[in-house]
Amino acid sequence: MTRTFYAVLANSLTAALTNTVVWFAVTFWVYLQTKSVLATSVMAGVYLGTVALSGFFLGSLVDRFRKKTAMLISSICSLCLYLLAFVVYLSTPETVFTDPSAVPLWGFILLTLIGAIAGNIRTIALSTLVTILVPEDTRDKANGMVGAANGVSFLVASIFSGLLIGFLGVLWMLVFALALTLLVIIHLWFLSIPEKAVVHAADAGKKAGHIDIRGTIRAVRLIPGLFALIFFNTFNNFLGGVFMALMDAYGLSLVSVQVWGVLWGVLSLGFIVGGLVVSRKGLGPSPLRTLFLANIVMWTITVFFTIQASILLLAIGMFVYLCLIPVVEAAEQTIIQKLIPPERQGRVFGFAQSIEQAASPLTAFMIGPVAQFIFIPFMTTGAGVELLGRWFGTGMDRGIALLFTVTGFIGLVVTLLAMQSAAYRNLSANYQQQQQVLPESAHSG
Numbered sequence: 001m002t003r004t005f006y007a008v009l010a011n012s013l014t015a016a017l018t019n020t021v022v023w024f025a026v027t028f029w030v031y032l033q034t035k036s037v038l039a040t041s042v043m044a045g046v047y048l049g050t051v052a053l054s055g056f057f058l059g060s061l062v063d064r065f066r067k068k069t070a071m072l073i074s075s076i077c078s079l080c081l082y083l084l085a086f087v088v089y090l091s092t093p094e095t096v097f098t099d100p101s102a103v104p105l106w107g108f109i110l111l112t113l114i115g116a117i118a119g120n121i122r123t124i125a126l127s128t129l130v131t132i133l134v135p136e137d138t139r140d141k142a143n144g145m146v147g148a149a150n151g152v153s154f155l156v157a158s159i160f161s162g163l164l165i166g167f168l169g170v171l172w173m174l175v176f177a178l179a180l181t182l183l184v185i186i187h188l189w190f191l192s193i194p195e196k197a198v199v200h201a202a203d204a205g206k207k208a209g210h211i212d213i214r215g216t217i218r219a220v221r222l223i224p225g226l227f228a229l230i231f232f233n234t235f236n237n238f239l240g241g242v243f244m245a246l247m248d249a250y251g252l253s254l255v256s257v258q259v260w261g262v263l264w265g266v267l268s269l270g271f272i273v274g275g276l277v278v279s280r281k282g283l284g285p286s287p288l289r290t291l292f293l294a295n296i297v298m299w300t301i302t303v304f305f306t307i308q309a310s311i312l313l314l315a316i317g318m319f320v321y322l323c324l325i326p327v328v329e330a331a332e333q334t335i336i337q338k339l340i341p342p343e344r345q346g347r348v349f350g351f352a353q354s355i356e357q358a359a360s361p362l363t364a365f366m367i368g369p370v371a372q373f374i375f376i377p378f379m380t381t382g383a384g385v386e387l388l389g390r391w392f393g394t395g396m397d398r399g400i401a402l403l404f405t406v407t408g409f410i411g412l413v414v415t416l417l418a419m420q421s422a423a424y425r426n427l428s429a430n431y432q433q434q435q436q437v438l439p440e441s442a443h444s445g
Contacts, residue, residue: 024161059350081115144278147326151271225427241363270322302408306401
């Protein structure tokens with residue numbers, strides 16, 4: 001892997017860390033100011049929904065410009081929006097921010113939200129830069145390093161966002177974000193990235209902001225089985241939304257909020273461990289097979305990690321689960337980098353992000369009523385008490401635990417069925433065919 005790739009990765013890690021800290025810190029600050037759970041839940045829904053919808057546009061943006069230019073646009077947008085949020089904060093009386101319906105509060109929230117989401121341009125651009133900067137036979141390892149970097153940003157942001165708000169306040173958090181974002185822009189400005197010219201797809205529109213969904217879908221459809229892979233990951237994210245909605249409630253039924261916060265910080269190391277393993281070992285000759293095997297392990301763990309009310313069992317299961325997420329993400333990225341032409345990769349990565357990320361917030365909104373009105377009553381006053389209660393346990397927390405178990409079972413069955421599908425065989429054969437082209441091309445050159 002080239003020195004330029006490491007420099008770009010470090011730059012992107014700093015930008016991702018800054019944007020994640022901003023959004024986590026603003027969420028904490030809004031709750032402390034307003035004491036409104038509704039306000040923070042609306043923020044989460046808006047954030048996740050915007051991330052899902054913006055992928056189409058941001059992917060097209062990456063393909064329309066040089067990757068360095070796209071990353072600079074990302075950081076400059078974040079810098080301007082954070083600066084506007086800084087001005088709003090300074091010009092608004094402190095008491096106004098205690099009202100969850102105040103217009104200045106939501107103006108401040110939207111400015112920081114869009115500033116953080118502008119960083120997703122970098123996420124897409126970085127995946128395409130792996131194709132440009134890294135030799136094909138080591139791209140899986142590079143994708144593992146990207147996953148490890150994402151894990152580092154999530155872990156550090158989880159810790160420092162709370163500390164910044166608790167000890168310094170939101171004003172100094174914004175000063176910190178502005179300084180780091182400016183530093184990222186200066187570093188990237190002087191960084192030389194060997195990208196000779198922007199290669200446009202022949203059927204793409206001319207405008208810089210043209211989304212070109214039809215062309216993107218056409219590019220995906222040209223690769224047999226790639227649509228199936230994207231929708232398979234979408235379905236997994238749909239099931240993963242169960243964790244987003246209910247994991248905190250289940251964890252807090254076992255331990256105190258202080259212990260749960262520290263434990264989650266430790267468990268987040270799983271992202272880093274998984275990414276580092278991929279960066280050292282790669283994904284093997286068949287990333288698609290590795291992706292499915294990782295999913296089999298993930299869903300098997302989900303079936304059993306809440307089988308008893310044990311924080312140790314939960315911690316071990318979640319740590320392994322989080323270790324495997326970078327494996328799955330790296331496998332998908334490696335497949336797309338191999339099979340999609342470089343001039344289309346930004347759009348395809350953005351398309352995949354939008355489709356896959358849309359699933360989690362949808363589940364998060366849906367699963368609360370399912371747990372509240374079906375699974376929890378089933379394990380507290382319903383038939384589940386007699387059928388399962390003697391060995392599984394009863395109560396609200398066991399209702400949530402049963403929902404996790406059922407989710408894992410569904411995920412495992414779907415994964416096993418997908419492995420037997422024609423789409424899996426076609427995509428695997430297509431990848432192997434492209435893999436054989438590499439040594440032949442190198443030999444002929």
